[in-house]
Amino acid sequence: MAEMRTLHVFRGDQSGGEEVAYEVPVESGMVVLDAVHQIQATQAPDLAVRWNCKAARCGSCSAEVNGHPRLMCKTRLDAIEGEIHVRPMKAFPVIRDLVTDVSWNYEKAKQIEPFAPKEPAPFTMYQRDVERSQQFRKCIECFLCQDVCHVLREHSAKEQYFGPRFMIKIAELEMHPMDGADRVPFTSHQAGVGMCNITKCCQEVCPEHIHLTDDAIIPLKERVADREWDPIRALFRKPAVR
Amino acid sequence: MAQPAGVLAPAPGRKKWEWPWWVSPVGTVSALGLFSIYSVWETLTHSSGQYHNYLSPFFSPDVRSIGIQFLPAIWVVWAPLLFRATCYYYRKAYYRSFFADPLTCARPERPGRSYTGETRLPFVLNNLHRFFFYVTVVVMAFLWYDAVRAFIFPSGFGIGVGSLLMLLNVILLSIYTFSCHAFRHLVGGSLDCFSCARGPILRYSLWKTVSKWNQDHATWAWLSMFSVWGTDLYIRLLISGVLHDVRLF
Ligand code: SF4
Ligand code: SF4
Ligand code: FES
Ligand code: FES
Numbered sequence: 366m367a368e369m370r371t372l373h374v375f376r377g378d379q380s381g382g383e384e385v386a387y388e389v390p391v392e393s394g395m396v397v398l399d400a401v402h403q404i405q406a407t408q409a410p411d412l413a414v415r416w417n418c419k420a421a422r423c424g425s426c427s428a429e430v431n432g433h434p435r436l437m438c439k440t441r442l443d444a445i446e447g448e449i450h451v452r453p454m455k456a457f458p459v460i461r462d463l464v465t466d467v468s469w470n471y472e473k474a475k476q477i478e479p480f481a482p483k484e485p486a487p488f489t490m491y492q493r494d495v496e497r498s499q500q501f502r503k504c505i506e507c508f509l510c511q512d513v514c515h516v517l518r519e520h521s522a523k524e525q526y527f528g529p530r531f532m533i534k535i536a537e538l539e540m541h542p543m544d545g546a547d548r549v550p551f552t553s554h555q556a557g558v559g560m561c562n563i564t565k566c567c568q569e570v571c572p573e574h575i576h577l578t579d580d581a582i583i584p585l586k587e588r589v590a591d592r593e594w595d596p597i598r599a600l601f602r603k604p605a606v607r
Numbered sequence: 608m609a610q611p612a613g614v615l616a617p618a619p620g621r622k623k624w625e626w627p628w629w630v631s632p633v634g635t636v637s638a639l640g641l642f643s644i645y646s647v648w649e650t651l652t653h654s655s656g657q658y659h660n661y662l663s664p665f666f667s668p669d670v671r672s673i674g675i676q677f678l679p680a681i682w683v684v685w686a687p688l689l690f691r692a693t694c695y696y697y698r699k700a701y702y703r704s705f706f707a708d709p710l711t712c713a714r715p716e717r718p719g720r721s722y723t724g725e726t727r728l729p730f731v732l733n734n735l736h737r738f739f740f741y742v743t744v745v746v747m748a749f750l751w752y753d754a755v756r757a758f759i760f761p762s763g764f765g766i767g768v769g770s771l772l773m774l775l776n777v778i779l780l781s782i783y784t785f786s787c788h789a790f791r792h793l794v795g796g797s798l799d800c801f802s803c804a805r806g807p808i809l810r811y812s813l814w815k816t817v818s819k820w821n822q823d824h825a826t827w828a829w830l831s832m833f834s835v836w837g838t839d840l841y842i843r844l845l846i847s848g849v850l851h852d853v854r855l856f
Contacts (some may be wrong), residue, residue, distance in 0.1 A: 389721045428796065429713070432713055432714075433713055434713060437844075455713075491801075491802045492798050493801050493807075493811045494799075494801055494802050498668065506633075512713075513712050513713050515708065515712075515716060516722070516724060518713070519709065519715065519716040519722075520716075520722040522722065525612075525726075526646075526724075539840040540799055541799065542800035542802070542803065544799065544801055544802075557724075557726070559724055559726035559731065560722075560723070560724035560725070560726060561724060562698065562699075562702045562708060562724045562725055562730070563695055563698055563699050563702075563726070564699050564702050564703050564708070564709060565699055566712035566713065569712055570712065576713065579821065579822075581697050583788045584788075584792060584796050585793075586725075586734070587788065587789060587796065587797070588792075588797065589734070589739060589791035590736075590789075591792075591797060593734070594734040594735060594737075595737065602647045
């Protein structure tokens with residue numbers, strides 16, 4: 366007979382809710398999303414869950430498994446000891462059950478100045494110049510980094526900080542060899558890079574293993590420091606930047 | 608059952624073993640706390656770090672040679688200490704371990720605490736990290752000079768335990784210093800286009816090399832801190848006569 370495991374899944378909405386226990390027969394190699402689907406198919410057809418690819422590509426199935434922000438389709442049951450608790454992401458308002466409203470992220474994305482080519486395409490670019498931006502383009506917008514970032518999660522500072530996902534977006538554009546826009550003042554003020562205290566939780570949870578803190582946020586902080594904290598550079602700077 | 612590529616999991620039946628979450632903050636607080644107390648004691652209670660041809664890293668460059676006798680360590684030690692205090696890695700370590708901001712990822716923090724990150728005093732001053740980098744590079748030159756001198760005894764070239772410790776220390780300190788994020792930015796990180804800069808290949812390869820060292824910056828930070836500590840303690844024990852230097856050659 367198949368081994369049974371208990372999943373405690375959050376059921377509820379903005380007005381409140383609680384975890385409900387479900388017994389699930391476990392097959393080898395099963396991931397949390399399989400178990401949630403199993404519950405949906407056999408015990409709770411109204412259980413709300415967002416998913417799409419089941420291949421860790423679409424970034425839809427973000428949730429918290431035993432308090433850790435994870436993709437449900439990338440978290441195997443046999444990697445979890447003891448009880449299994451599945452809850453929606455904490456940093457975003459819950460719509461229902463495991464589905465959260467992540468629209469705040471899309472609002473922030475719209476505020477970032479898009480790619481502004483220095484000259485009309487097509488242009489020649491070398492691998493060494495696009496390498497850094499390529500890493501950031503692996504992002505699947507699962508928003509797990511936003512969820513784990515304590516600035517957004519614990520301090521609810523969504524007005525002051527765009528969060529790590531958008532720091533890599535800004536870095537991707539700023540480090541693009543053919544981009545002519547200057548987003549450094551924006552990064553410092555509206556996007557609030559100073560709110561990040563480089564404690565690297567975003568980097569720890571990213572399912573795409575993007576080095577958010579080391580390769581995007583710290584380099585952006587250094588670019589801000591060039592402008593705002595380095596009078597020696599200021600002396601030599603041309604009046605019009607770039 | 609269909610499996611997504613690269614599922615994060617150990618082989619079935621084997622659970623991934625992790626340290627309990629509190630080990631890292633307790634270890635960090637103990638090590639950084641003890642090192643800070645030791646540094647204050649060493650700096651404020653000693654008037655020399657010289658034992659024959661060995662000079663403690665706390666006392667280098669030796670300001671007594673230009674006539675400053677009052678607490679000679681304090682005139683130099685501020686630079687490397689502030690370099691460490693503003694280092695991106697140590698910032699992470701103390702924000703997490705000393706300020707619980709956050710203690711560990713996705714763990715609830717104490718509610719109702721105001722948080723301003725690095726936008727207000729005193730932490731906004733961490734943006735000055737690059738200045739302490741510049742000064743520390745100068746100090747590094749003196750430390751290399753001291754390390755060479757540690758092999759030159761009155762009788763000529765020789766190797767003592769102290770010489771080896773000082774050499775190891777300056778190597779670890781150099782890797783730590785030159786794997787710094789500010790240096791990584793300086794050598795190439797600030798560029799949007801390596802190919803458009805003067806010396807594109809040089810800038811790119813420098814940036815690549817520093818980036819590679821930078822991946823282990825935390826390890827270099829700890830190793831070099833312990834090597835400074837160990838070297839200074841060894842020389843202090845030689846000065847006080849508790850230990851005698853062992854000559855290997
Ligand atoms: S490193 Fe910065 S952005 Fe990333 S989780 Fe920590 S505070 Fe948030
Ligand atoms: S950076 Fe990583 S964690 Fe953040 S949204 Fe993109 S893929 Fe998800
Ligand atoms: S379902 Fe697409 S990432 Fe999990
Ligand atoms: S010394 Fe650690 S980042 Fe500069």
